[in-house]
Amino acid sequence: MSATTDSSHVNGVDVATLFATLDAVKDQNEIAKFRFRAQNRWVAGTHSVSTFSGFYGAMQEMEHASTTEVVSDHPAVLVGQDHGPTPVEYLLHAVAACLTAGLANIASARGVELRSVTSTVEGDIDLLGVLGLSDGSVRNGYQGIKVTLRIDSDADDETVRGLVEQSRKRSAVYDALVNPTPVEIAVVRG
């Protein structure tokens, strides 16, 4: 029996645990308050490395199963050494990963089996903003982001569109991009 046909594990999601988690949060809303963290270290030029290890959630300090490092830089054409993707490219990954994780959870909760989900995310940016060469009419960030999800499933188009729409409605990263998020910057010396 494959994982996708086990009634308690649809699409690799443990549906029983998913519903039990929802019930636990309903009983005690405080469980749902999370604080995520990244630690970043400048290497040289536009090259930096971030580390993810701990976070706060479910009323306690927690650790990821392993620490993850990710690298960022600018490509040569943007006067970097191209040690990794640019910071803005990570936003494209974040929205794809968030919509895809939500899609799998929602499909599983609805008993819809997915064979594959792939996506391409494109972000258009005019660097006149970042470079300070605009008169103020060109923003620094993306002018728009387009996500194209390719979904292989026996479910009909209406069902699949319903999964995507619910994923969009519940996506943390989609919300963080389409709506304003306050960002505070503090500076310490030494």
Added chain:
Amino acid sequence: MSATTDSSHVNGVDVATLFATLDAVKDQNEIAKFRFRAQNRWVAGTHSVSTFSGFYGAMQEMEHASTTEVVSDHPAVLVGQDHGPTPVEYLLHAVAACLTAGLANIASARGVELRSVTSTVEGDIDLLGVLGLSDGSVRNGYQGIKVTLRIDSDADDETVRGLVEQSRKRSAVYDALVNPTPVEIAVVRG
């Protein structure tokens, strides 16, 4: 002679090339139009992998020096297998990396040497939104993000604060977070 004291390379930034690039863009604004991309592939449950390789910029299709893969998942407490950071954690990396890259470029352009820059980024999120357990009053995304930059440099506080402020003003990721960005989602089958 260390890289930071070479007059044309301050903080590992090739300042001459930086200014030449700005001049080139001033002459031909079209060079500044970029389209970045990420390709994401669902693995199982909330686990997915993104790949960054090509992008469009400077009026041509370009490739990163190497392809980068990044992994995303949910931790066990959020019913995942914890194969990597959550999608929302990548937003914290993105803003740290963007502010830090900008800081290094701006410091270099102003002739300010940096010894080290590290940062901690924290994002507060109430998962009642994502879990669909809120009456609509709790948003899906971060309620707020706090970036704490630690900067070691001989420059005085006012100079350092000026670098951070200019980096914030020109940051693509900061803008993408604090202001709305349109995100379009298309679905294809198969």
